[in-house]
Amino acid sequence: MVDFCNVEVNQIISLLPNKLLSELAADINVNKYAKKLQAELMFKLLLHSILSYKENSLRTMASAYESTGFALLNAGKKSDHIGYSSISERLSTMNPLYFERLYQKCLQTYKSYLPDKPDSLIRFDSTIVALSGKLLKVGYHLQAGDAAHLRQLKFTIGLSNLPIAVHFFNDQTHNSENVALKEAILALEPENTEKIRVFDRGITARKTYDEFIEKNIPFVSRINIKSKRQTVSDNQVLHPIDTDTLSIYSDSWVYLFSERASARYPLRCIESTRKETNEHLVFITNIKNLPAQDITLLYKRRWDIEVFFKFLKQELNFAHLINRSENGIKIMLYCTLIASILLLVYKEMNHLKGYKIMKQRFVDNLEKCLLKDFVQMCGGDPDLVEINLKSPPS
Numbered sequence: 016m017v018d019f020c021n022v023e024v025n026q027i028i029s030l031l032p033n034k035l036l037s038e039l040a041a042d043i044n045v046n047k048y049a050k051k052l053q054a055e056l057m058f059k060l061l062l063h064s065i066l067s068y069k070e071n072s073l074r075t076m077a078s079a080y081e082s083t084g085f086a087l088l089n090a091g092k093k094s095d096h097i098g099y100s101s102i103s104e105r106l107s108t109m110n111p112l113y114f115e116r117l118y119q120k121c122l123q124t125y126k127s128y129l130p131d132k133p134d135s136l137i138r139f140d141s142t143i144v145a146l147s148g149k150l151l152k153v154g155y156h157l158q159a160g161d162a163a164h165l166r167q168l169k170f171t172i173g174l175s176n177l178p179i180a181v182h183f184f185n186d187q188t189h190n191s192e193n194v195a196l197k198e199a200i201l202a203l204e205p206e207n208t209e210k211i212r213v214f215d216r217g218i219t220a221r222k223t224y225d226e227f228i229e230k231n232i233p234f235v236s237r238i239n240i241k242s243k244r245q246t247v248s249d250n251q252v253l254h255p256i257d258t259d260t261l262s263i264y265s266d267s268w269v270y271l272f273s274e275r276a277s278a279r280y281p282l283r284c285i286e287s288t289r290k291e292t293n294e295h296l297v298f299i300t301n302i303k304n305l306p307a308q309d310i311t312l313l314y315k316r317r318w319d320i321e322v323f324f325k326f327l328k329q330e331l332n333f334a335h336l337i338n339r340s341e342n343g344i345k346i347m348l349y350c351t352l353i354a355s356i357l358l359l360v361y362k363e364m365n366h367l368k369g370y371k372i373m374k375q376r377f378v379d380n381l382e383k384c385l386l387k388d389f390v391q392m393c394g395g396d397p398d399l400v401e402i403n404l405k406s407p408p409s
Contacts, residue, residue: 022364024377025384027357030124031117039120045113051097052105054113060085060102061350066357067378071332073099084382106343114349121353122179125360129176136313137179137207138320139196139214141171142327144334153341155187170348171199174320175210177359178352179203183345192217200232211235211302213317221271221278228280228301235300235314238284242297244269247281250307258308260315261287261296266307271299285310326370327351 036055040046045054063085064076077099079085145165146154154166169189173180182199189195196217212234218224219238227234250266257263265286271278285298285307300310328334333351336344361380362373 022361023384024357024361024380027125027361027364031121035120036117039116040113043110043113043116045110049105049109052101054109057102057105057109058114058117058350061347062354062357065331065351065354066374066381069330069332071335071337073103073337076102076337103338103343106338106346107340109342109346111342111345111349114346114353118181118349118353118356121356122177125356126177126179128360129363135175135210136213136316137203137210138174138317139171139180139200139212140317140320140324141169141192141195141217142324144168144170144336146336146339151336151339153185153339153344155185155190168344169195171195172320172323173199173203173212174323175207176363177356178323179207181348181352183348185341193220193223197223197226200227200234201230209233211313213314215317221273221276224271224282224299224301225279228282233300233302235298235302235310235317237314238271238297238299240295240297242271243273244271244284250283252307256306256308257290258311260290261308261311262290263287263307263311283310287311322370323355327355330370330374331355 033055036058040054043054060076060080064071064079067079067084068075077097080097080102145167147164147166151166151168154168156164156166167190169184171182171184172178180199180203182195182202184195189198196214197220200212200214208231210233212227212232214234214236216237216239218236247268247270250268252264252266255262255264263285265284267284268281269284270281280301282299282301283303285300287296287298288294289296296311298310298314302310305313331351331354333347337347338344358370358374358377361367361377362370365376367373367376
């Protein structure tokens with residue numbers, strides 16, 4: 016176990032040894048037709064580029080492939096010239112299952128290094144990337160309006176202390192969160208059964224809430240204040256319960272219904288007003304044994320996944336698709352999430368706050384580790400670096 020104090024990047028990356036990468040590649044047979052750009056090397060190149068360059072692109076990756084820094088990361092092997100079109104073609108044809116399995120392995124490896132909080136939540140939400148249909152060959156069209164020429168891709172993520180669940184949707188059916196979020200929540204691994212799912216108002220289908228109750232899935236969400244409901248019993252809030260931001264005035268069990276369908280099971284409904292704006296907010300849950308104010312605070316923590324999506328897009332360049340094939344999009348998705356896992360573990364183990372500063376420190380620390388390797392390799396003589404890279408010591 017690594018000590019939770021001043022943990023360096025190389026200690027974290029060392030938990031993904033070359034042997035693991037090679038064994039996984041052999042198991043999936045992902046390198047059958049590859050010569051230069053084998054899966055293990057592609058993974059390292061993608062990870063290096065995602066972490067090191069905010070504006071990552073195919074040309075940036077081609078340049079990084081030939082750099083001394085990448086050669087040091089790549090076990091001291093000097094990289095030959097490679098064109099950006101070759102990288103694009105490999106992304107389009109390589110089996111993304113290799114990167115999906117690597118992502119799953121990272122979750123298993125790294126989650127043991129993070130403390131699991133007693134009130135562990137899994138926050139669910141989706142983010143959408145849209146491009147012109149002339150550029151993007153997969154995805155679904157918006158049905159009408161000014162954006163009808165765009166194709167959309169949906170990425171639905173479940174975030175605990177790490178992004179423990181990820182789904183990629185490119186068909187019209189999953190345009191509805193009633194379908195996408197429900198599928199993502201129901202697909203969770205059995206060991207996460209007791210964790211509370213928190214999600215926004217995207218799920219509106221009464222039968223979905225019923226299904227969660229039947230499967231004993233604890234959840235917290237919100238509904239529209241105009242949603243039709245029939246009170247079953249009142250938990251008697253005699254005086255408004257105040258939190259820092261809310262005034263809670265009602266806590267009851269209700270049946271939700273609509274013109275099309277009625278719920279089979281009652282839900283707990285907590286009504287409140289936002290102090291600052293006097294906006295009415297209605298929370299729903301199937302959790303019985305927590306005070307109303309705790310339920311609202313659990314929902315407030317849903318905002319963490321919004322911050323995480325912003326981090327993926329702004330700091331890890333996820334909003335920019337460097338390859339527009341389905342294979343390439345999936346590979347970039349899993350590599351970006353692996354990069355985020357490394358960063359989140361580094362953040363937690365070094366007791367850092369915020370994403371932007373954490374990433375900068377990670378990159379600075381990575382460069383420092385490479386500099387140490389550089390000095391060791393050349394023995395104080397920079398001219399020896401090229402020689403050692405061409406013939407690395409055994």
